[in-house]
Amino acid sequence: MGTTDSAAGSAGWIHVREVGPRDGFQNEPERISTDDKLLLVGALMRSGVRRIELTSFVRPDVIPQLADGAELLDRLEPVPGVSRSVLIPNERGLDRALEQRDRFDEVSVFLSASETHNRKNVNRSVEESLDGLRRVLARAGEAGLRRVAVIATSFGCPYEGAVPVERVAEIARELRDAGAEEIGFGDTTGMANPRQVGRFFPALADALGPDVELTAHFHNTRGQGLANVLAALDAGCRSFESSFGELGGCPVPAGATGNIATEDLVSMLHEMGHGTGIDLPAVIAASREAQRVIGRPLGSHTLVAGPIDWNARA
Amino acid sequence: MGTTDSAAGSAGWIHVREVGPRDGFQNEPERISTDDKLLLVGALMRSGVRRIELTSFVRPDVIPQLADGAELLDRLEPVPGVSRSVLIPNERGLDRALEQRDRFDEVSVFLSASETHNRKNVNRSVEESLDGLRRVLARAGEAGLRRVAVIATSFGCPYEGAVPVERVAEIARELRDAGAEEIGFGDTTGMANPRQVGRFFPALADALGPDVELTAHFHNTRGQGLANVLAALDAGCRSFESSFGELGGCPVPAGATGNIATEDLVSMLHEMGHGTGIDLPAVIAASREAQRVIGRPLGSHTLVAGPIDWNARA
Numbered sequence: 114m115g116t117t118d119s120a121a122g123s124a125g126w127i128h129v130r131e132v133g134p135r136d137g138f139q140n141e142p143e144r145i146s147t148d149d150k151l152l153l154v155g156a157l158m159r160s161g162v163r164r165i166e167l168t169s170f171v172r173p174d175v176i177p178q179l180a181d182g183a184e185l186l187d188r189l190e191p192v193p194g195v196s197r198s199v200l201i202p203n204e205r206g207l208d209r210a211l212e213q214r215d216r217f218d219e220v221s222v223f224l225s226a227s228e229t230h231n232r233k234n235v236n237r238s239v240e241e242s243l244d245g246l247r248r249v250l251a252r253a254g255e256a257g258l259r260r261v262a263v264i265a266t267s268f269g270c271p272y273e274g275a276v277p278v279e280r281v282a283e284i285a286r287e288l289r290d291a292g293a294e295e296i297g298f299g300d301t302t303g304m305a306n307p308r309q310v311g312r313f314f315p316a317l318a319d320a321l322g323p324d325v326e327l328t329a330h331f332h333n334t335r336g337q338g339l340a341n342v343l344a345a346l347d348a349g350c351r352s353f354e355s356s357f358g359e360l361g362g363c364p365v366p367a368g369a370t371g372n373i374a375t376e377d378l379v380s381m382l383h384e385m386g387h388g389t390g391i392d393l394p395a396v397i398a399a400s401r402e403a404q405r406v407i408g409r410p411l412g413s414h415t416l417v418a419g420p421i422d423w424n425a426r427a
Numbered sequence: 428m429g430t431t432d433s434a435a436g437s438a439g440w441i442h443v444r445e446v447g448p449r450d451g452f453q454n455e456p457e458r459i460s461t462d463d464k465l466l467l468v469g470a471l472m473r474s475g476v477r478r479i480e481l482t483s484f485v486r487p488d489v490i491p492q493l494a495d496g497a498e499l500l501d502r503l504e505p506v507p508g509v510s511r512s513v514l515i516p517n518e519r520g521l522d523r524a525l526e527q528r529d530r531f532d533e534v535s536v537f538l539s540a541s542e543t544h545n546r547k548n549v550n551r552s553v554e555e556s557l558d559g560l561r562r563v564l565a566r567a568g569e570a571g572l573r574r575v576a577v578i579a580t581s582f583g584c585p586y587e588g589a590v591p592v593e594r595v596a597e598i599a600r601e602l603r604d605a606g607a608e609e610i611g612f613g614d615t616t617g618m619a620n621p622r623q624v625g626r627f628f629p630a631l632a633d634a635l636g637p638d639v640e641l642t643a644h645f646h647n648t649r650g651q652g653l654a655n656v657l658a659a660l661d662a663g664c665r666s667f668e669s670s671f672g673e674l675g676g677c678p679v680p681a682g683a684t685g686n687i688a689t690e691d692l693v694s695m696l697h698e699m700g701h702g703t704g705i706d707l708p709a710v711i712a713a714s715r716e717a718q719r720v721i722g723r724p725l726g727s728h729t730l731v732a733g734p735i736d737w738n739a740r741a
Contacts, residue, residue: 336694381651386622418682
């Protein structure tokens with residue numbers, strides 16, 4: 114009737130990438146000290162998570178919260194088996210990241226499937242973004258880095274409405290051909306629904322073939338984050354991104370929550386018999402610590418409720 | 428790519444019972460005035476919801492918040508097509524409710540599948556509860572009322588751990604034989620997971636036969652409420668209970684959220700193409716009003732994010 118914290122569950126292994134240190138911290142209005150970040154990231158890396166996005170090499174004046182990326186990488190103790198990822202917006206960001214080449218393992222690059230969202234986000238057309246990402250991916254490959262490409266607004270755009278799955282597949286094929294070993298599909302403003310998701314992943318798997326890993330990045334904007342995870346699981350997706358404490362948000366719609374919480378995702382996966390390698394109480398402890406550092410209650414449900422205790426005795 | 432507020436969606440009709448006025452209000456520490464309740468309940472009844480649980484005929488000293496049940500029924504304007512339900516704990520409660528016989532349409536009775544939870548909740552064994560409920564159900568049937576029986580801790584008990592599905596089926600058969608036309612299964616402390624739910628509903632449908640309606644009552648304790656809804660839908664369940672604004676909670680685990688939010692449920696169902704008859708913006712407006720009355724932010728996600736706008740144009 115459910116397992117707890119299985120290291121390798123009977124229902125199969127699921128990849129979880131913790132994105133809180135980048136995607137979560139980036140959205141915090143108050144500066145988090147590098148010392149506090151090192152404390153939290155260290156706790157997460159020792160929780161059994163195998164993939165973690167640490168920071169972003171954007172311009173420091175654009176996102177001051179992540180201006181300490183180089184120092185963070187420099188001071189962070191590696192943990193064997195944990196793949197460290199950094200977000201790279203452009204070639205200049207890659208130049209800066211490569212100065213720390215031996216301090217991370219993966220790059221993430223990104224663009225939006227919708228023209229309007231891409232222009233509002235990075236002030237380029239999708240084609241212009243693809244041109245830039247091709248150069249970044251090529252150079253990251255030469256540097257021996259694993260390459261992840263994330264397509265935002267894959268399930269809908271707040272400015273354009275529906276985004277055709279054919280368009281997402283077209284962009285994903287370009288990224289695959291440019292060297293991406295993994296492609297993430299972002300539900301940036303929480304517009305995905307389980308029926309749509311159940312059709313999306315088989316279509317993308319068909320379009321991309323077996324050599325690319327497909328990752329789902331859902332938001333909990335309207336409370337449907339884990340329902341979309343379930344639909345993606347049922348549709349064959351085996352890789353997800355989430356943020357400890359439910360850190361992170363999205364400016365559209367205003368005030369809405371963003372990423373699904375890692376502890377909520379892991380609780381559900383473990384209860385269903387999937388393995389993730391993650392120690393759920395350790396992630397909850399890291400989120401509790403983040404709550405202390407940030408100074409406000411976070412949105413994660415399992416942070417409040419705790420893990421299920423199937424061995425409870427009155 | 429998703430519909431909005433379809434009155435009768437292409438993917439089929441789903442029954443939604445709004446339980447906020449009973450299950451939600453009951454958990455509020457501050458007394459809500461009868462005038463405010465009438466305002467909120469009236470708004471909900473005009474939102475297109477077809478089933479609503481209005482109050483409970485428990486002893487006023489046990490739940491003072493619902494001590495105005497008779498007055499509420501007396502003053503509430505009926506809305507054609509809306510089935511009004513009241514919670515009945517025992518025969519004395521039924522006696523009081525029947526004084527207002529023409530002011531409601533359904534009774535809900537309840538017990539727990541777990542002995543320990545039932546004893547902590549109503550200070551009786553499960554067998555003693557069943558004896559009492561048989562008499563209540565018989566008399567409610569004689570009064571021409573539709574009869575709903577709810578089995579709490581159907582998916583797990585915080586005091587006993589796993590609850591065998593065979594035990595839940597056994598209790599459900601007793602309730603069916605005692606006259607219940609609908610049986611609700613409560614995930615009282617949010618222990619259900621989608622894999623378990625996917626096995627549960629076919630097993631119960633087998634055990635109970637086609638003449639009983641099965642209803643799922645999930646909590647969002649660990650963020651999995653809508654994922655469990657999806658699993659129940661996939662397993663053939665067509666009836667759900669939820670609470671506007673995500674009102675309501677559960678004392679175990681301490682501080683945890685309870686019911687899934689009606690607007691989150693309805694948003695997901697409509698996006699998937701299901702019909703509910705409910706006008707989503709009207710429910711959101713009722714929740715916003717509840718937030719004002721209660722004076723604190725409520726947990727519903729769609730209340731913050733708003734409905735999805737597929738026709739957005741930048």
